Amino acid sequence: MNTPADALPLTCDVLVIGAGPAGSACANMLAREGLHVLLADQHAFPRDKVCGDGLIPDAHAALKRLGVLDEVMNHAQPAHHVGCIGPRGGRVDVPGTLAVLPRRILDDILCRAAVRAGAVLLPPARFEATIEENGLVVGARLKIGDAAHEIRAPWVVLATGAVPQAMLAAGLCDRRTPSGIALRGYVKNPAMVGRIKALEVVWHKKLRPGYGWIFPCTEGVFNIGVGIVHSHKVDKSGHGAMQDTNLRDVFKAFTEFYEPARQLMAGGEIVGEIKGAPLRCTLEGARYSKPGLLATGEAVGSTYSFTGEGIGKAMETGILAAEALLQGRRQQQAEAQVRSGYEAKLLALKPRFDLYERANRVNAHPWLADLLIWRAKKSERLLRRMSGVLNETSNPGHLVTLKGLTRLFTE
Ligand SMILES: Cc1cc2nc3c(=O)[nH]c(=O)nc-3n(C[C@H](O)[C@H](O)[C@H](O)COP(=O)(O)OP(=O)(O)OC[C@H]3O[C@@H](n4cnc5c(N)ncnc54)[C@H](O)[C@@H]3O)c2cc1C
Numbered sequence: 001m002n003t004p005a006d007a008l009p010l011t012c013d014v015l016v017i018g019a020g021p022a023g024s025a026c027a028n029m030l031a032r033e034g035l036h037v038l039l040a041d042q043h044a045f046p047r048d049k050v051c052g053d054g055l056i057p058d059a060h061a062a063l064k065r066l067g068v069l070d071e072v073m074n075h076a077q078p079a080h081h082v083g084c085i086g087p088r089g090g091r092v093d094v095p096g097t098l099a100v101l102p103r104r105i106l107d108d109i110l111c112r113a114a115v116r117a118g119a120v121l122l123p124p125a126r127f128e129a130t131i132e133e134n135g136l137v138v139g140a141r142l143k144i145g146d147a148a149h150e151i152r153a154p155w156v157v158l159a160t161g162a163v164p165q166a167m168l169a170a171g172l173c174d175r176r177t178p179s180g181i182a183l184r185g186y187v188k189n190p191a192m193v194g195r196i197k198a199l200e201v202v203w204h205k206k207l208r209p210g211y212g213w214i215f216p217c218t219e220g221v222f223n224i225g226v227g228i229v230h231s232h233k234v235d236k237s238g239h240g241a242m243q244d245t246n247l248r249d250v251f252k253a254f255t256e257f258y259e260p261a262r263q264l265m266a267g268g269e270i271v272g273e274i275k276g277a278p279l280r281c282t283l284e285g286a287r288y289s290k291p292g293l294l295a296t297g298e299a300v301g302s303t304y305s306f307t308g309e310g311i312g313k314a315m316e317t318g319i320l321a322a323e324a325l326l327q328g329r330r331q332q333q334a335e336a337q338v339r340s341g342y343e344a345k346l347l348a349l350k351p352r353f354d355l356y357e358r359a360n361r362v363n364a365h366p367w368l369a370d371l372l373i374w375r376a377k378k379s380e381r382l383l384r385r386m387s388g389v390l391n392e393t394s395n396p397g398h399l400v401t402l403k404g405l406t407r408l409f410t411e
Contacts, residue, residue: 008149009120012038014325015140015153016119017127017166020049021062021311022297022318023159024110028066029322031118035329038151039114040125040142046108050277051311052184053106053223054199054215055099056082057391058312065319068113075109076101077218082390083198085258086370087205092377096390098199100215100223102186106311125149127166130156130293136335137170137292157321158295159314162280167299175285178278179301180210182308183247184225185275186217189268193220195260201307202258203362203369210363211307212254214261221271222264226250227279227308229363247276281305282353288346289339296321300346304356306363313349320345355389 016027019041027039041047055063055076063069077100081093115121123144131139131150139152160166167173193216202212210228217223228245251274255261280286280301288300296302302317303310321342328338362368376383388394 008122008144009038009151011139011152012036012120013153014038014155014157015040015151016157016159017041017140018159018161018297018299019045019111019114019121020107020159020161020297020314021110022161022299022302022314022321023157024107024114025062025066025315025318026157026159026296026322027114027119028110028117029319030325031114033326034118035325037114037119038122038153039111039119040122040127040140040151041111042124042126044124045111045121046104048272049103049107050182050184050275051103051223052182052213052215052225052308053100053102053217054213054309054311055101055106056309056312057097058316060097060099060312061392062312062315062319066110066113066315068109071109071113072101072106073099075105075218077216079197079199079216081198083200084369084373084376085200085202086373087203087366088370090370090373090377092373092383092386093198094376094383094386094390096387100199100217102217102223110315127158127160127169129169130171132292135291137290154292155325156293157318157325158293158299159297159318159321160299162278162298162303164280164286167286167295170290170293170295172287172290172293172295172299173285174287179281179285179303179305180227180229180279180308181247181276182210182225182227182279183251183274183276184223185251185273186221186271187224187264187268188219188221188271189264190220191267192222192260192264196222196264200260202254202261203366204254204257205366206253206257207250208364208366209360210250212250212258212261213307214264222268224255224261224264226254229279229281229305229308229360248274279303279308279310281308281310282357283346283350288343291335291339294321294324294339294342301353304353306356306359316349317346352392
């Protein structure tokens with residue numbers, strides 16, 4: 001599905017850089033409306049992406065809008081609960097529309113769907129810099145193989161994920177350091193099928209300030225990992241140093257104290273490498289646009305803090321970027337109006353991100369998970385409320401206030 005190297009285009013309507021969930025979603029929505037869209041990624045697809053592979057309800061909604069939900073679910077392992085497990089072993093199962101699909105498959109489906117819609121996927125191309133004229137981005141300089149290649153476009157969309165180099169090159173990154181880091185591996189252990197059916201998330205003082213997870217994939221394979229939030233101390237200039245935590249030690253501790261993790265590892269076979277990657281959360285750490293350019297997805301921090309879920313919101317923000325560009329075209333809006341429309345849409349999502357940021361207290365103080373689980377087991381209403389947050393059917397505004405959060409624990 002790649003363009004031959006001798007026929008590389010020099011112009012397009014929109015150049016989308018990064019073919020993860022955010023970039024592919026954006027390219028898909030633009031191309032289906034007839035725009036000439038070029039989609040560039042540094043890697044050839046299918047490619048792997050370090051992730052927990054969990055698809056929460058917002059991801060299901062975005063996949064449906066992109067027309068690929070059925071294709072994704074044909075490959076994914078469906079699940080019906082997030083199992084929240086506290087330090088004392090208490091557990092509550094929060095109902096939701098969930099699934100697990102390794103990113104190697106998911107991202108390939110999303111990228112192919114963008115190409116089916118009409119986007120042109122370039123051969124592996126690394127974004128190096130924007131081309132700017134009179135303060136306006138008019139294209140980008142890419143490295144394709146050993147050759148430099150320039151593409152001109154009225155709009156560039158940057159969807160390059162949590163690694164900040166591309167955003168730094170574009171002058172949009174305010175904070176180099178990530179919000180958190182996480183590590184995951186795949187373990188094949190068919191004996192555990194049926195024993196781990198939910199997306200299990202575990203809090204414990206040995207994982208502080210973070211969490212562990214086991215998510216069931218298909219064919220007896222499980223995605224197991226640990227994440228820590230606020231992993232870097234940041235100074236006022238946005239520079240930071242890694243806190244004194246070794247994620248591999250945290251992972252080892254998880255596989256020792258959490259009995260299902262211990263059993264999974266003991267009877268299982270590790271498939272591939274155990275790898276870590278950064279997270280950028282809470283729509284913070286970067287600017288969302290500059291003249292002629294929109295940034296989207298995890299590049300602008302579209303991942304939820306607390307549990308590090310971001311596939312759904314990456315697609316959602318990619319779709320918002322496409323909608324802003326389409327609306328601008330239809331209504332012949334000025335460039336600045338397109339950008340302010342897009343930024344307003346992102347900011348409208350902020351209360352949800354703030355809610356997950358506040359919930360981070362549980363990562364820092366895992367005993368709060370015990371309290372919450374204990375309350376949820378006794379209160380149907382609280383469990384419904386937690387499910388409402390997961391399924392995004394409740395208004396997060398009510399929960400973001402301290403009063404609202406306190407009600408979660410006291411109702
Ligand atoms: C260990 C871990 C576990 C996680 N678990 C979950 C989970 O279970 N569920 C969930 O929803 N989220 C999870 N996340 C978060 C999720 O991975 C991200 O939110 C999501 O990948 C963001 O999508 P994106 O499209 O913005 O960026 P990405 O998926 O990172 O895609 C960015 C793309 O841009 C390309 N790119 C980058 N720089 C350049 C460049 N200079 N030139 C060209 N191309 C470039 C990359 O190759 C990549 O393909 C997890 C993250 C980690 C690290």
